[in-house]
Amino acid sequence: MTRTEEFEELRPLLFAIAYRILGSVSEAEDAVQETWLRWYASSTVPRSAKAYLSTTVTRISMDVLRSARVRRETYVGPWLPEPLLTDSYQDPARSAELADSLSTAALLLLERLSPLERAVFVLREVFTFGFPEIAAAVGRSEAACRQLAVRARRHMDEGRPRFEADRKEREALAGRFFDALREGDVDGLRRLLAADVQLVGDGGGKAPQLARTVAGADHVARLLASLFSTLTLVDVTVEPREVNGQPGAILRDRDSRVLTAWTLDILDGQIQMIRSVTNPDKLGHLGPVADAWAVNREAGRARRSVT
Template structure:
């Protein structure tokens, strides 16, 4: 990715160039890792290495490709380390949510990962089942538009090998990811009805909005009350959701604030202005097909002040959402 023919920028422009490169680098790192904090660390190190290369006078043909190479390789190394930690994770693992509607304290992470496309929690969870190389190849080619030759250079493999990795990764994702055919307007309207029914404790109304095989996943990380394991089925999920909200409604300061989460309809749950949970909805053919609830406080700190869910449980006399 380097060459002696061309210098990408004079010294006074380097800081501006690095700032301009940050959103794309963060977009790669976040999709690779599913963690805002880990992605920020990777991007910081990647841009530092790019800066050093420029300072040393190294001439770079494509600063964009060079930055993508450094970022991807660092993210692959971090992912291998993160997988060891995730094997020990308590309960189900979900990505750290990003607000992609430009609202709230979490509206930046790197300009909402540069674009809300391909950020859905459903996709990021699917990517977890791919190898680091498969994930990098799929994202770089299918999401960020790099050619197979460029991807081969970035990941350090032959082009034929990269094409095989892409085919396998794409087949894995397509087989497990349903096509969401509902329009954005329909998704927004359905999400409003969903959260209204949940907040009102309208079990029948809520159940009518759920797909037959709807899945509910909660991520507390062992640090906040959550599901021990995911749940499936319209009736079971509807009862669990209404029980959760019945408990939370006992808190007079509780607020459900609709938001776009990772490009999908969702909501922030706050008590006295402090964040307790973020939910994201998967909507398929006019029904809610999945609910992903992140309550692990470590995964919410980038969005603003986080409340103490365990203290609230004690305040409510030990009643836990789902009881």
């Protein structure tokens, strides 16, 4: 097997590691590309391509995360991970106990960890790397990595997200939610939402976004019904998709450009959380991105013309 073939075989694993560490599709892809460049330029022949490449992508991702956290301190509004479409995504950890580590809720929980703790947790708990491999990847002793793993696991367990276990039930409930949304059915939406449901938006100051988190089934149902009834006036459509391993959707403008990406957290037969990413910098990997400001202005004019 050639070097290129070895790398391509391991590319899904490398991306999966980088994305969980970084919470960013674009940064994860850049980390994988940098790993390839180092692999191609290296004159050494490692005993294990997997160990060498995993170590390289982990170290690159940790360095990127440290600088990214500085930028996030001045981020406008709530910060959410870049949405990843997973209905056709082959994840190496798909069958692992922590397959839910791809969820937006889990990625936000990982944000509480230091870059070192995050890397150790991802390698150990998601991909079941041995401590000798982890120690080599993060440049710490095995004993230190064991301590880091225990500390990271404790932090994660304290806030570990819970989701509806039955995939078909989740999809069916999400389907009813999007049907009610299209129909502007406030009562139908309200019945599907938990009493303390929250709606969170991430526009990063570069797209229209909520002034604050909206909480409560009645408030969220009324806001969503009003918002979508306005957007339908300018032919915005909802495309249900699996996003970060959970039910979600892509909203598109009349030219099929991406306007926003939603994820739904579902538990006990109700929607507990709705997250919306409209920051165009986080949507480019999903396809051409709509001008959300222009869509918003056009929708406002259309609403005034019918009232």
